[in-house]
Amino acid sequence: MVRLGALLRRSRNKAEEPEAQAPILPSIDTPPLVVMIPDVAGVSSFRLSKFPDAQAAARFIQSLSRPQRERAHAFWALQAEPADPLDTEDNSGEAMVLIRSSEESDLVYVVSFVDIDSAQSFARFEVKRGMHLNLILIYWASMVNLVLSDDGVQLIPEFPPVVTKGHWKETHAGARPGAAQKRAGSDVSRLQAEAEEEKKRLQAELDEMEKLHAEAEELKRLQSEAAQKKRLQAEAEERRRILKAELDEIKQLRAEAEAKRRRLEAEAEEQSRLVEQEMLQLHADVAEKRRLQAETRALTRLQTELEEIRRLGAEAAERQKQSEKVAEQQRLASESDRKKVEDESETQEKLAAAAEEKRKLQAELQEIEVRQAALEELRRSDSAHEISAEQVQDIETWEAEAAKQRRQVEEELERRLEDEAERQRSFATEETRPEKGAAEHPRWIAGDAIGHGRPHADSEEHASLEVAGQSRPVTETGEQARLEAEAEQRRLDAEAEEQRLAAETAERARLEAEAEERRLEAEAKERRLAAEAEDRALLEAEAEEQRRLSAEAEERARVEAEAEERRRLEEEAETWRLEAEAEERAQLEAEAEEQRRLSAEAEERARVEAEAQDRRRLEEEAEQRFEAAKRAILAQEEKEAHLDQKEPSVKEAVAGSIADPSLEPNPIEELLRAEAESRVQVPRAFAKEPQDDGEPDSLNGMEHEINPADIADEVGKILRRRRWAKRESPFEGFKSPPGRF
Structure with a gap:
């Protein structure tokens, strides 16, 4: 019953690789050319891309890698079976149901059937089980061969096959034994009753489908709300966990900073005590140094006096010489x-x-x-x-x-x-x-x-x-x-x-001797003072180094304390900012969710109202057509009664020729069939051709000009199923549909 056909024949034994994603082009009037690339999500999962013509599809396939080009599949997506199908192994046609993972996704799962009726029955069964109608696409796939060469990619055929309006219906109507035959007056009421029963059954199925669709929408909304709420709870839990970890880390850092501060304070106290001791020692050294300096100044003064005495002696000797010279000069x-x-x-x-x-x-x-x-x-x-x-x-x-x-x-x-x-x-x-x-x-x-x-x-x-x-x-x-x-x-x-x-x-001689003795004592004392001065300089350098180290330690402690305080303030500010952002984000998400919910509710209400309005309009039109049919039937009965009175032989001939397939179709049967078909609403996903939103009179995506023969053909098919027990029962759905997920 169900097969994938030639679609999977060329990719059955090849490895699966992630494929490039092509943009989905908007729908156009002509049938689109669909290119499917195998995906890693499953055996029958593909990446779907639509193109308006073969040239665009060839350019897209050429841009892919060599393995992807070899595994690509293409077909013309038709709304009905073409008039001249090419029934070959490489270029065959089949009904195909594409199930999308989401409304915006291009990832589809493929299930193929031999005819459109089987595909639509499978789609109805899946909708009853809870699948959304917008996730299902039904096409008649006219396969396209991909010829790969060094020059490029060639698609055969390059143009879609011709689809004649009503061709598929006429093909199936041709299987009936001739045209519809004339029925007797007793059959009209039976057909009306059966039509009403079938209409009620179809209306019940349609109501059930709408109910299921509403329940599915509500379930989807509840699931999305639950997922959103769960995600928000997870994010809040994660934020709480992060904040708790940050608080623990802050506490640990504070404890470490407090211990380090205490240790630095102890070190600073010890260093200050050592510095005080050094200062006392330095004060003593300074006093000693001042005493030595005073002695040095006294020694210098004595040396100066000695030099002065020497100078006076030299001057006295010079004066003596001068006096001798003066005496000689006076004599002369x-x-x-x-x-x-x-x-x-x-x-x-x-x-x-x-x-x-x-x-x-x-x-x-x-x-x-x-x-x-x-x-x-x-x-x-x-x-x-x-x-x-x-x-x-x-x-x-x-x-x-x-x-x-x-x-x-x-x-x-x-x-x-x-x-x-x-x-x-x-x-x-x-x-x-x-x-x-x-x-x-x-x-x-x-x-x-x-x-x-x-x-x-x-x-x-x-x-x-x-x-x-x-x-x-x-x-x-x-x-x-x-x-x-x-x-x-x-x-x-x-x-x-x-x-x-x-x-x-x-x-002068006595003073020179004393000065020499003092000079020797002063030199010895100077040497001792120089040694002591060197020791004191060394101690002063060590004390200065100690003071510098203590000052550096204090400065380091102060800088670390300031840095710690700054980090703490920054962390608190960051925590407050994150909390404020989380609250604002939660508020915005709640508002967005509320807005989406209100928008969805408004759209759903608008859709329900539009459907109800269409239903009321269709019912009114159906009632008008039914009244017109009744009037036509009564007029026909009166005419037939009048003819029966005049020509009884003709009535017998008509009664005996009910099973004759060569007679013309009965207009009453055609009207009843049209009425039954008008009462049936086909969902958008099951429409054989796309609906035209600009023309509200278009009924379920079908042609404006409804062929009464097609409607009668469908009603006859339903009546034959119920009338003859030898025909198989209606399709109840697959127990386990092949190719699904």
Whole structure:
């Protein structure tokens, strides 16, 4: 009864692999080309993809991998059996039921049948068992061969087969023995009763299906709510568990931080105690250092005093040497003083003579200037009268003599001034020479004076020297007595200075010995202090290092405490944020769920109302058609009665020809069949062709033009099943449908 056919013939012995998912194209007017790729979910599970033409399907298959292309299947999805089916092994047709895992999923499970009736019966049975109608798709599959080559993929046939309206119905109607025959008046009531009974049964089945559908919808909603609630409870439990773990971890971290803080406090106290001890030791060391520094300063002061004493001794020795030199110089100066007095007197006389001569020369110069002025006056008056040649010659001679005298006077004056300057320099040299060379012989003064005066000696100087030589004996006697008295006084002063210097020398020697002893003691003490200073520096460095370590430990403890506090605050903030987000998410999910529930309820109410409205409209139309049929039947009965009265032989012929298949179909039977068919509502999933939402008069996806012969054919099929016991009973459903999950 049920078979998969050629659909699974090429993929029976091949491994299963996950296939690529292609987008499902929207439905179009022409039959779609369906491509199915085996999936790992089961033997008869496939990934479904729809395409409007063979070119699009070929491009999709070409984009797959080589194993996927080899295992792909394709067929034209028709709503009815085509007019010219190709009944070959590779290109055969069969009715196919596709069961989707969910409404939005492209994963389908395939069950194939030999005809559409079996597929629809199987679908009805599954709906009664609780399956949703939107999960079932029913097609007549016209298989397509896939030819794989290096150039690409070719699909044969590339166009769908032609489906003629009413062809399938006509094919099955042809199996009846001829057209419908004329029935007698007694058969009309029986057919009406059977039609009403069948209509009631179909209406009961339809109500039961709607009830089951509503129950399935409610169950699905309850299941989704239970799953959502369970998921939310699981998420809340997980959040509680995470928060509990975080709280435990926070408590553990706090305990560790408290223990670490206590340990650091103990270490800090121990370090502070050690630091206090070190500070006391350092204070003692500082006091000792200050004492040593005071001693060092005292020693330095003594050394300074010793140096001062040494300096004084050196100065005393120098003064003694100077005094000796002064005595010698005084001795030499006593002789030079006499010469100096004589030279000074001579100098005074020469200066007076030079001054007199200078006055004379100035008078002569003034006279010469007067003469020159007169001469100039004479020259200016030449224009008034001429001067004789002798006068001019006398004037010129006088001017030449005046110029010569003036030059001589100037030369004499310059010479005398130079001589005076030379004598002044010689006097300055004589005054400074005894200090520089006290050990030289005293006769240098006389020789120097003779050497200086010799180049400039003249008659006037010899005269002054003779006058000075006559007065020298008297002056030398008084001067010599004065010099002797001064020499005696200087000698006494020198002896006193020698005694004082001797005492200072002895004192200096004693002080030097004491200073040397103190220096040695100071050096020993300095060495000891240097060693102690090194020890103290080492201790200070260790104490400083200890203080640095304690400060670093305190800083570390403070930073860790701040970091711990910051982490705690961040964790609390994160916990609050997560709780707020969880509450907000739960609120949003509840609102979304409520919105979805309200939307689903509104859609369900709208659908139920639309179905009820369609049902009421169909019932009204059926009632109108039934009334029209009744009126037509009564009119036909009256006509037949009238004909029976006139031609009884014709009535017998009609009664005897009920079983004759060659007669024309009975219009009453056709109307009854149309009425029965109009009362039956076929679900959307069972419709042979897609419904057109834009045309509300379309009934269950079927054609607008209902063929009465098709309706009569269906009613006749139902009546024959009930009339003849030899026909098989109606399909009760499979005990275990093959190919399902």
